[in-house]
Amino acid sequence: MIDINLIDYIKSSLKENKTKEEIYxxxxxxxxxxxxxxxxxxxxxxEIKNDSEDHHKKSIQMITVFGGILMILGxxxxxxxxxKNLSEILRILVILTLVSTSYTSGWKLKNxxxxxxxxxxxxxxGTIFYGAGIFFLVSQYKVILNFTDGTILWMIxxxxxxxxxxxxxxxxxxxxxxxxxxxxxxxxxxxxSVYKSISNISLFLFFISSIGTFLIGWNIRKKIxxxxxxxx
Amino acid sequence: xxxxxxxxxxxxxxxxxxxxxxxxxxxLIFWLIINSINRKKRGEIPVISDEYWYTRIxxxxxxxLSQLFFLLSFTFLIVSLMIIIKKAGLNIDSGDxxxxxxxxxxxxxxxxxxxxxxxxxxxxxxxxxxxEILTLTSKGEINVIxxxxxxxxxSLIFYVVGFLHRLKFNYKRFGTVFYxxxxxxxxxxxxxxxxxxxxxxxENTSSAKTFLSSWQIILLLLLFVLIxxxxxxxxxxxxxxxxxxxxxxxxVAFLFILLALLPNQEILIESGTYYNSELKLTLIGTxxxxxxxxxxxxxxxxxxxxxxxxxxxxxxxxSTFILFLFVAFKYFDLFYxxxxxxxxFLSAGIFLFVVGWIMTKMNTYIQxxxxxxxxxSI
Numbered sequence: 001m002i003d004i005n006l007i008d009y010i011k012s013s014l015k016e017n018k019t020k021e022e023i024y025x026x027x028x029x030x031x032x033x034x035x036x037x038x039x040x041x042x043x044x045x046x047e048i049k050n051d052s053e054d055h056h057k058k059s060i061q062m063i064t065v066f067g068g069i070l071m072i073l074g075x076x077x078x079x080x081x082x083x084k085n086l087s088e089i090l091r092i093l094v095i096l097t098l099v100s101t102s103y104t105s106g107w108k109l110k111n112x113x114x115x116x117x118x119x120x121x122x123x124x125x126g127t128i129f130y131g132a133g134i135f136f137l138v139s140q141y142k143v144i145l146n147f148t149d150g151t152i153l154w155m156i157x158x159x160x161x162x163x164x165x166x167x168x169x170x171x172x173x174x175x176x177x178x179x180x181x182x183x184x185x186x187x188x189x190x191x192x193s194v195y196k197s198i199s200n201i202s203l204f205l206f207f208i209s210s211i212g213t214f215l216i217g218w219n220i221r222k223k224i225x226x227x228x229x230x231x232x
Numbered sequence: 233x234x235x236x237x238x239x240x241x242x243x244x245x246x247x248x249x250x251x252x253x254x255x256x257x258x259x260l261i262f263w264l265i266i267n268s269i270n271r272k273k274r275g276e277i278p279v280i281s282d283e284y285w286y287t288r289i290x291x292x293x294x295x296x297l298s299q300l301f302f303l304l305s306f307t308f309l310i311v312s313l314m315i316i317i318k319k320a321g322l323n324i325d326s327g328d329x330x331x332x333x334x335x336x337x338x339x340x341x342x343x344x345x346x347x348x349x350x351x352x353x354x355x356x357x358x359x360x361x362x363x364e365i366l367t368l369t370s371k372g373e374i375n376v377i378x379x380x381x382x383x384x385x386x387s388l389i390f391y392v393v394g395f396l397h398r399l400k401f402n403y404k405r406f407g408t409v410f411y412x413x414x415x416x417x418x419x420x421x422x423x424x425x426x427x428x429x430x431x432x433x434x435e436n437t438s439s440a441k442t443f444l445s446s447w448q449i450i451l452l453l454l455l456f457v458l459i460x461x462x463x464x465x466x467x468x469x470x471x472x473x474x475x476x477x478x479x480x481x482x483x484v485a486f487l488f489i490l491l492a493l494l495p496n497q498e499i500l501i502e503s504g505t506y507y508n509s510e511l512k513l514t515l516i517g518t519x520x521x522x523x524x525x526x527x528x529x530x531x532x533x534x535x536x537x538x539x540x541x542x543x544x545x546x547x548x549x550x551s552t553f554i555l556f557l558f559v560a561f562k563y564f565d566l567f568y569x570x571x572x573x574x575x576x577f578l579s580a581g582i583f584l585f586v587v588g589w590i591m592t593k594m595n596t597y598i599q600x601x602x603x604x605x606x607x608x609s610i
Contacts, residue, residue: 171297178304185311203315210308217301224294231291232345232402 003040006032010044068118072125088140095133102126107165123167130157131177145201151181152205159216171216178213262553266546286404287546299348306337306349327363330356342406350409354390358417361386365452372446376433378453381443381488384421385456388481390414392463395472412550415535418484419554422531426524427565428500431517434491435499442493453489460485477538484531525562532558540594552591559583 006027013023020041027037079094086094103126110119131154138145145153155177162170185202282288290296310333317324324332337353340346365379391414397407424430443449464481467473473481499517513521532555539547563580 168293168297172300175300175304179307182304182307182311203312203319206308206312206315210305210312212305213301213308214305217298217305220294220298220301224292224298228291228295231285231405 003036006036006040007044007047010040011048014044014048068121091136091140095129095136098129099126099133102129103161110165110167120167120169123165123170124173127158127161127170127173130154148181148185149202149205151177151184152209155181156205156209156212159212163216178209262549266549284544284546286408288405299346302340302344302346303348303352306340306346306352309336325363325367327360327367330360330363334360345402347405347409350406351413354409354413358383358386358413368446368448368452369443372449373441374443374446374449375440375492377488377494378443378449378492380421380425380433381492382449382453382456384418384488385453385460385485387414387417387421388485389456389460389463391418392460392467392473392481395467396463396470398472399470415550415554419528419532419558422484422524422528423558426521426528426562428511428513428521430524431499431513431520432511434494434520435497435517444493457485457489474538474541477534480531480534487527528558536591537594555587559587 009027010023023041024037028034079098083091102122106119106122106124106126108119109115109122112119134150134153134157137143138150155174158170158174158177162168162174285291290299313333314329317329334353334357337349337356341349341353362379362383365382366376368374369376369378390410394407394409394411394414397403397410425434443453461482464473464478468475468478497516498514499520500511501514503512532551536548536551536555539551563583
């Protein structure tokens with residue numbers, strides 16, 4: 001058996017810049033056998049090496065994330081500069097490409113061990129592109145949808161994606177969007193044209209969302225362990 | 233002159249909003265801070281080994297997420313109902329609508345154990361009751377203080393119901409919500425009456441008719457008082473409330489019933505020029521002001537003592553926070569302009585030091601009594 005305390009002691013001593021001889025000497029004086037000390041040394045050195053490799057990997061990840069953000073910003077600035085010159089179909093294609101690229105690349109990176117955070121960031125970006133796409137289509141084709149309906153559609157889309165991607169933060173984002181939709185509906189004055197324009201689509205969306213969110217909540221509740229569920 | 237119904241509605245709604253903003257939100261923030269400090273100190277305690285699990289907002293991450301979805305679903309349902317009512321052209325009063333929503337919410341939260349929907353339903357219930365009571369009082373030109381009397385009785389019922397929930401293990405968390413709601417509203421109403429705004433309400437409304445001229449209000453009041461008395465007696469018999477606590481609850485309820493029956497009186501007078509007028513208390517006004525200030529101070533102090541006797545840390549923290557809020561507000565309100573800044577801060581420090589010393593003494597006394605009890609039981 002390897003003594004964990006011994007490994008910790010060796011690791012801390014090495015970090016304090018003590019020489020190998022000094023550590024050996026002190027341990028043997030404390031009645032430790034040479035074989036055990038040698039074995040613990042090997043482990044301690046391996047762990048220190050892994051730690052430094054982790055730090056190295058993290059710094060590489062940071063640089064990659066930063067690079068990714070800059071690339072995305074560059075693409076966005078380029079698209080916005082040529083946006084006016086694009087035809088309607090091209091605009092839709094650009095949005096679809098942005099959404100699908102961010103989701104697929106995010107999905108791939110999330111499943112790899114190297115850059116999980118990049119994956120999550122790209123999925124988040126895809127979600128924002130998806131929402132922007134909804135509002136763009138509404139304004140482009142003059143669809144009878146108000147802000148509330150658009151936000152609910154955005155929320156519904158996220159609720160379909162979040163369980164597939166197993167991305168918990170997306171659920172919270174969807175909840176925030178849901179509350180924004182409710183607040184935007186209740187803040188509208190009953191005399192305004194927006195209030196009067198509330199159609200059967202709004203009613204349908206609210207009703208569907210009510211049932212849908214309830215079912216999702218119920219499904220998540222089922223995952224709560226039995227030992228906690230006894231408090232219900 | 234009695235105030236117009238719309239003014240009364242607006243003013244009571246504003247008071248409800250003030251209660252939520254100025255007392256409810258600080259308490260919520262305070263609760264979250266205490267929770268996070270405790271977690272950092274002791275690490276994440278699993279629910280199973282947490283003595284005060286019923287004071288937790290969520291039992292686990294999944295519990296929090298599912299409860300948030302249920303709350304969202306409930307709000308969507310409310311909006312759907314609002315659209316259906318609008319489209320069907322039904323003419324439902326806002327008070328009735330709020331009560332219907334509150335009942336739906338309460339049924340859902342109790343049957344399916346949807347914890348986050350409970351406080352929202354209680355806010356709707358209070359809002360609905362406020363509107364119904366005000367409609368009744370304004371119809372019969374009854375003084376507004378009757379509305380406060382009814383509201384304080386409702387909040388006292390909440391307080392008692394909060395403790396009654398402790399009879400069933402699974403409903404303890406629901407009880408905490410009722411208890412906190414009762415505590416906030418009772419203290420807020422008492423606090424309002426300890427300020428010039430509250431005293432103005434007392435003066436303005438005592439010129440209108442008393443509730444004795446409306447049989448509907450008498451019936452409602454009787455019903456509420458009867459419920460309060462029965463629940464208080466039951467809770468005391470089950471040893472959930474102390475006898476002194478129960479009698480204090482009944483005293484507060486009857487004090488407000490008496491206030492609603494008071495004859496016309498002059499509490500505030502306007503002094504100064506037309507452009508620079510100032511409201512000053514008359515002799516009766518000063519007596520009322522002293523009475524309410526002493527009364528609320530004693531009420532909060534007794535709350536603190538009862539928490540110590542119950543030996544529940546979270547109750548002690550909560551009542552200490554309410555006491556601190558009250559003392560800080562009153563101190564700034566009364567002495568900030570009157571005293572020199574050095575005297576102001578020095579006397580505040582001494583006062584808090586004395587309060588801290590008393591609390592430490594109480595803590596050691598309770599610890600020694602609990603040790604004695606344990607030794608006796610062994």
